[in-house]
Amino acid sequence: xxxxxxxxxxxxxxxxxxxxxxxxxxxxxxxxxxxxxxxxxxxxxxxxxxxxxxxxxxxxxxxxxxxxxxxxxxxxxxxxxxxxxxxxxxxxx
Ligand SMILES: [Zn+2]
Ligand SMILES: [Zn+2]
Numbered sequence: 681x682x683x684x685x686x687x688x689x690x691x692x693x694x695x696x697x698x699x700x701x702x703x704x705x706x707x708x709x710x711x712x713x714x715x716x717x718x719x720x721x722x723x724x725x726x727x728x729x730x731x732x733x734x735x736x737x738x739x740x741x742x743x744x745x746x747x748x749x750x751x752x753x754x755x756x757x758x759x760x761x762x763x764x765x766x767x768x769x770x771x772x773x
Pocket of ligand 1 (some may be wrong): 690700
């Protein structure tokens with residue numbers, strides 16, 4: 681290392697895996713990651729960024745669990761919607 685790390689401007693936070701600008705911390709290990717070094721996982725209340733390490737360690741199983749849970753919820757919502765529509769049409773007549 682020959683003094684490359686000293687920069688005048690503060691600049692944005694850097695990705696843990698490469699030197700690109702970090703977009704946010706990993707949802708699992710809090711390491712800062714950029715858009716290229718993370719996997720977006722949809723689950724629960726939003727979208728999570730998982731770093732490559734955590735994705736390899738078992739983020740996929742977590743994502744799979746959330747995905748099936750989401751599909752389950754969507755199924756229930758669709759069923760409820762169908763029932764509501766049926767009740768509404770029956771009530772009008
Ligand atoms: Zn990166
Ligand atoms: Zn991580």
